[in-house]
Amino acid sequence: xxxxxxxxxxxxxxxxxxxxxxxxxxxxxxxxxxxxxxxxxxxxxxxxxxxxxxxxxxxxxxxxxxxxxxxxxxxxxxxxxxxxxxxxxxxxxxxxxxxxxxxxxxxxxxxxxxxxxxxxxxxxxxxx
Numbered sequence: 001x002x003x004x005x006x007x008x009x010x011x012x013x014x015x016x017x018x019x020x021x022x023x024x025x026x027x028x029x030x031x032x033x034x035x036x037x038x039x040x041x042x043x044x045x046x047x048x049x050x051x052x053x054x055x056x057x058x059x060x061x062x063x064x065x066x067x068x069x070x071x072x073x074x075x076x077x078x079x080x081x082x083x084x085x086x087x088x089x090x091x092x093x094x095x096x097x098x099x100x101x102x103x104x105x106x107x108x109x110x111x112x113x114x115x116x117x118x119x120x121x122x123x124x125x126x127x128x
Contacts, residue, residue, distance in 0.1 A: 008099035009057055010081035016057030017083075019048045019094060023106050026096075030122075031114040037073050038082050041122045044096040045084070046107045053092040 006023070009016035023046040034043040055061040062074035062083050074083045084094040096107045 006099055006101070006104065008094065010059075010062075010076035010079055010083060010098065012076060012079035012081070014057055014059030014078045015055065015062045015076045015081070015083060016059075017094070017098075018054045018056050019052055019092075020054075021048065021052045023048060023104075025093075026107050026109050027111050027113055028109045029113040030116075030118045032117060033067055033073075034114075035117070037067070037075075038095070041118050042112075043082070044107070044109055045093045046096055047091050047093045050086070050090040050092050053094070 003020055004022075006019040007016070008019070025047040026045070028042050028044050030042045035041060037043070059076065059078065063077040064072040064074055064086060067073045067085070070089070071085050071087045073085050075081060076083065081098065082095055083098050084092060086092050096104075099107070
């Protein structure tokens with residue numbers, strides 16, 4: 001079986017990544033950190049082991065902002081695009097909107113974290 005590669009990056013193209021292998025923990029999150037990081041009521045995430053993510057663009061690794069104990073948010077220093085979060089433990093969580101391919105079935109969220117933090121007008125019905 002061939003190993004899957006998923007490519008993505010920021011709006012201006014300076015930060016590019018290649019994630020390899022099996023994505024994990026596909027979910028949406030509406031916590032206040034995700035809302036502030038993205039400017040949106042909800043972010044969609046997928047996780048990979050740190051060693052499975054390579055920063056391959058001319059800009060190298062994204063800029064990090066220490067957002068909480070155990071995690072730093074990542075973004076492009078040139079265009080400001082949200083890219084994800086790099087955890088202290090060996091996980092890189094990438095926002096699904098930063099991937100080149102938009103219809104990846106393995107990225108379909110399986111749960112919604114902090115759904116109670118969504119505005120009342122924003123609800124996502126996730127098949128269970």
